[in-house]
Amino acid sequence: MTTPAPPPDQTLAFQAHDHSHCCGDLIARAQVIAGERGARLTPVRRRVLEILLEHHRALGAYEVLERLGQDGFGNQPPVAYRALDFLVEQGLAHRVARLNAFIACTHPGQDHSPAFLICRNCQAVAEAPGGGIHAAVETAASLLGFAVERTIIEALGLCPACQEAVE
Amino acid sequence: MTTPAPPPDQTLAFQAHDHSHCCGDLIARAQVIAGERGARLTPVRRRVLEILLEHHRALGAYEVLERLGQDGFGNQPPVAYRALDFLVEQGLAHRVARLNAFIACTHPGQDHSPAFLICRNCQAVAEAPGGGIHAAVETAASLLGFAVERTIIEALGLCPACQEAVE
């Protein structure tokens, strides 16, 4: 599974950008992607995706849930978890294991197993191109005869902005 | 993808071996390592490490806690979490984010950020050599100007034995 040259939006989370644009754009693409797969982007699901898109950081299910409740949706955990599970299945969002939290996918539609870069200072999360990393995991695993099905790649550290801000 | 002979201890978790030997040995090494770092391997901490070493799989904090209680130690969550946090800080154990669980380090004393191979069938967890993987993560991160401090690398799949057992 090789990854072509990274598209220009890879550093999105770590750069200034027209955020309202990137949100609206991704919602529209999500609508299309879901339609193609015969899945329905219902109001709750759409709202959850919007909530995730309002940030470039991972949100806990209960953070999402609180906003859902404010918007008149159900405010019990399964409401949030079901919508989040749907978005993850459709590749529209990802789960960040380290944070027990969820984040909108910044380039949906492509089949990808992402590598996350998590800033410990500002909590921003970016998706890095993961091709080379996955190849390295495959190599290491095959030495032990292990058959990889899925990988979790998460790096903790400092984003460009916070490297200057923090000592 | 060929499978050359792996180094002897890397596949430990996936092979038959003298388990009582590997436990006693690692406890002794832990004692030394802690001493060198000015840290105290107290009875609770030592017992927690023993509990982890009795398995080659990750144990939840509450599994550890239950055994601690049976041995006359405190049976409230902080007792287990504090001991586990200590072991992780000293490099004597690792946290497996995917499983919200902990596992004894199979080669402590070396400064290493491990890559875990998690069998979804038998729950065994092995540490894979992570050098190449970390290099790949560094490369990907540096393209975005991100400074990596720690990495979480976990692969889910089937260990050699379970590839035969499971269809």
Add this chain to the structure above:
DNA sequence: CCCTTGACTGTTACTGTATAACATAATTTA
């Protein structure tokens, strides 16, 4: 048009994971 079907949402109730805060005990240092 109504009815059935299946998918989605809402709710209750619960299990599991983790930490804050404070009291007590043991160990080290002065």
Add this chain to the structure above:
DNA sequence: TAAATTATGTTATACAGTAACAGTCAAGGG
């Protein structure tokens, strides 16, 4: 030995996730 530090025990609570069931809504078949 006293003071300071470090570790342990305990209570209480916050955060994460799921099972089970009831109600609702949209789409297709008679």
